[in-house]
Amino acid sequence: xxxxxxxxxxxxxxxxxxxxxxxxxxxxxxxxxxxxxxxxxxxxxxxxxxxxxxxxxxxxxxxxxxxxxxxxxxxxxxxxxxxxxxxxxxxxxxxxxxxxxxxxxxxxxxxxxxxxxxxxxxxxxxxxxxxxxxxxxxxxxxxxxxxxxxxxxxxxxxxxxxxxxxxxxxxxxxxxxxxxxxxxxxxxxxxxxxxxxxxxxxxxxxxxxxxxxxxxxxxxxxxxxxxxxxxxxxxxxxxxxxxxxxxxxxxxxxxxxxxxxxxxxxxxxxxxxxxxxxxxxxxxxxxxxxxxxxxxxxxxxxxxxxxxxxxxxxxxxxxxxxxxxxxxxxxxxxxxxxxxxxxxxxxxxxxxxxxxxxxxxxxxxxxxxxxxxxxxxxxxxxxxxxxxxxxxxxxxxxxxxxxxxxxxxxxxxxxxxxxxxxxxxxxxxxxxxxxxxxxxxxxxxxxxxxxxxxxxxxxxxxxxxxxxxxxxxxxxxxxxxxxxxxxxxxxxxxxxxxxxxxx
Amino acid sequence: xxxxxxxxxxxxxxxxxxxxxxxxxxxxxxxxxxxxxxxxxxxxxxxxxxxxxxxxxxxxxxxxxxxxxxxxxxxxxxxxxxxxxxxxxxxxxxxxxxxxxxxxxxxxxxxxxxxxxxxxxxxxxxxxxx
Numbered sequence: 236x237x238x239x240x241x242x243x244x245x246x247x248x249x250x251x252x253x254x255x256x257x258x259x260x261x262x263x264x265x266x267x268x269x270x271x272x273x274x275x276x277x278x279x280x281x282x283x284x285x286x287x288x289x290x291x292x293x294x295x296x297x298x299x300x301x302x303x304x305x306x307x308x309x310x311x312x313x314x315x316x317x318x319x320x321x322x323x324x325x326x327x328x329x330x331x332x333x334x335x336x337x338x339x340x341x342x343x344x345x346x347x348x349x350x351x352x353x354x355x356x357x358x359x360x361x362x363x364x365x366x367x368x369x370x371x372x373x374x375x376x377x378x379x380x381x382x383x384x385x386x387x388x389x390x391x392x393x394x395x396x397x398x399x400x401x402x403x404x405x406x407x408x409x410x411x412x413x414x415x416x417x418x419x420x421x422x423x424x425x426x427x428x429x430x431x432x433x434x435x436x437x438x439x440x441x442x443x444x445x446x447x448x449x450x451x452x453x454x455x456x457x458x459x460x461x462x463x464x465x466x467x468x469x470x471x472x473x474x475x476x477x478x479x480x481x482x483x484x485x486x487x488x489x490x491x492x493x494x495x496x497x498x499x500x501x502x503x504x505x506x507x508x509x510x511x512x513x514x515x516x517x518x519x520x521x522x523x524x525x526x527x528x529x530x531x532x533x534x535x536x537x538x539x540x541x542x543x544x545x546x547x548x549x550x551x552x553x554x555x556x557x558x559x560x561x562x563x564x565x566x567x568x569x570x571x572x573x574x575x576x577x578x579x580x581x582x583x584x585x586x587x588x589x590x591x592x593x594x595x596x597x598x599x600x601x602x603x604x605x606x607x608x609x610x611x612x613x614x615x616x617x618x619x620x621x622x623x624x625x626x627x628x629x630x631x632x633x634x635x636x637x638x639x640x641x642x643x644x645x646x647x648x649x650x651x652x653x654x655x656x657x658x659x660x661x662x663x664x665x666x667x668x669x670x671x672x673x674x675x676x677x678x679x680x681x682x683x684x685x686x687x688x689x690x691x692x693x694x695x696x697x698x699x700x701x702x703x704x705x706x707x708x709x710x711x712x713x714x715x716x717x718x719x720x721x722x723x724x725x726x727x728x729x730x731x732x733x734x735x736x737x738x
Numbered sequence: 739x740x741x742x743x744x745x746x747x748x749x750x751x752x753x754x755x756x757x758x759x760x761x762x763x764x765x766x767x768x769x770x771x772x773x774x775x776x777x778x779x780x781x782x783x784x785x786x787x788x789x790x791x792x793x794x795x796x797x798x799x800x801x802x803x804x805x806x807x808x809x810x811x812x813x814x815x816x817x818x819x820x821x822x823x824x825x826x827x828x829x830x831x832x833x834x835x836x837x838x839x840x841x842x843x844x845x846x847x848x849x850x851x852x853x854x855x856x857x858x859x860x861x862x863x864x865x866x867x868x
Contacts, residue, residue, distance in 0.1 A: 238868060284866070287866065289862065290864045293858040296768075296845060301863060305777050305779070308783070531854070560844035561844030562840065564751070565837035565838070570750040570817035570821045571813075571814035571817035573814075574751065574836075575751065575756070575757050576754065576756070579756045
């Protein structure tokens with residue numbers, strides 16, 4: 236077992252394994268541990284560095300510098316520039332997310348079967364069985380009472396008063412004390428990020444991890460993937476280092492993320508017109524509630540409450556999401572003395588978000604420099620859904636006792652009194668009026684029955700190749716409408732177990 | 739260009755009766771670190787945002803002068819209006835300046851103490867090397 240981090244120019248690094256897994260996030264780490272448990276020797280190739288809880292930053296600045304792809308500065312190309320947030324380190328986005336665990340809804344498999352010819356009853360049952368195992372193994376539990384914090388409690392209170400179904404979240408967290416640091420990595424080491432369990436297990440089973448190593452190309456011999464190569468990149472200086480090459484005796488799993496997986500395949504010469512197509516996301520935006528008493532939203536789980544009552548109709552989910560002061564102070568509308576006056580209310584503010592189950596389809600394309608660019612503009616029907624979600628968050632704040640809501644929408648007043656929130660139903664439908672982010676991404680290498688309309692089949696196997704498997708959310712052909720980590724991990728395990736069985 | 743960014747950030751987050759402004763924090767050190775560590779595209783965006791902020795009082799106040807010629811009162815009005823300007827590219831350009839200013843201001847120990855938040859320990863910036 237070896238971990239090889241950045242290597243300066245000089246001697247090239249060459250390794251050999253049964254399987255090479257590109258990427259170490261929810262999909263890559265799960266695929267790697269599945270293959271390693273099956274007795275194979277696995278090498279993980281990860282673009283970012285390996286950081287342990289002692290290395291995690293505390294500030295937002297540190298999180299953007301040390302954990303986010305391109306400092307969180309990737310954004311959509313379209314009518315509005317919305318940030319596309321992805322982790323870039325060993326463990327991927329599982330280090331910086333809230334570890335939310337939601338089973339794949341049954342209607343998703345029905346939709347996959349109807350629209351893509353995949354996902355029959357056997358497939359669904361296999362995924363759910365894996366999800367059962369993952370829940371036990373990674374300790375998926377409801378946010379404990381001591382970690383709920385006032386923001387999550389208020390959200391529950393508001394939703395209960397309105398009478399819609401809602402719940403405290405289930406998350407992969409052991410013994411959470413509600414430090415409110417999920418987005419910067421859990422320094423208390425309670426969150427079950429995959430850099431803390433699956434990846435060390437791969438190493439214990441004889442596997443290798445190559446970090447600070449962006450994969451540039453997959454090499455093929457006819458229809459077989461035989462190696463992955465690239466060049467090390469220093470995570471601080473961005474200096475290019477030695478070249479590396481990892482030979483794959485039995486197969487390659489691509490789990491480099493929704494934005495990078497299709498670009499890597501394109502760069503490697505995979506010919507498929509669907510590469511990069513079918514990009515989907517959950518665009519989300521917050522509505523702030525302003526309360527009489529301090530909420531202190533950074534005390535308690537960063538995300539501890541959710542509702543999927545409106546997931547199917549009109550199509551959004553609701554969640555709490557606490558931003559640290561060093562993010563919120565740049566996020567509230569306004570500037571100058573007006574902004575400073577607004578910031579005095581920080582302790583009284585709770586931030587809850589809606590994430591839209593958008594039907595809009597975008598595309599991941601390669602820029603001239605070979606980096607991925609997401610082309611995506613929300614259409615009108617999604618904007619109607621999006622706006623309705625904003626209204627619902629505001630309504631929940633009011634039901635929870637907020638004395639005002641802060642919609643943070645261009646063209647709307649800074650503050651709406653409880654009797655004014657109906658104005659949100661007339662809020663602009665122009666995406667440029669909102670400061671949204673895309674955090675859950677799908678597609679780009681979508682699975683499907685038909686090789687003309689998909690990149691891989693329901694085994695994750697890329698059409699036309701014998702041993703090249705997609706192992707991340709890029710294979711997911713539709714928007715889930717729920718947090719995707721559980722589904723991504725289950726699919727990755729399902730695909731890699733199949734890869735092992737076929738060897 | 740650091741002076742230009744400092745000027746824009748100072749106008750966006752000035753000292754108020756209740757709260758310290760960004761000029762009361764370790765802004766120089768923050769910007770030096772940012773210059774050295776940020777992705778080039780991030781830094782270019784920040785400089786562009788500061789330039790937009792400085793040369794657009796004509797769009798917010800109708801005065802064809804750079805923002806550093808404005809009185810304190812007019813500058814405050816300009817700062818508030820430019821971040822709510824009807825041209826998306828203009829307000830979005832300056833947004834990055836406000837976001838970066840917030841990262842500096844909200845991480846300052848004195849500011850955090852005012853909101854009953856603990857001071858952040860230093861960000862180690864370390865990673866496994868073997």
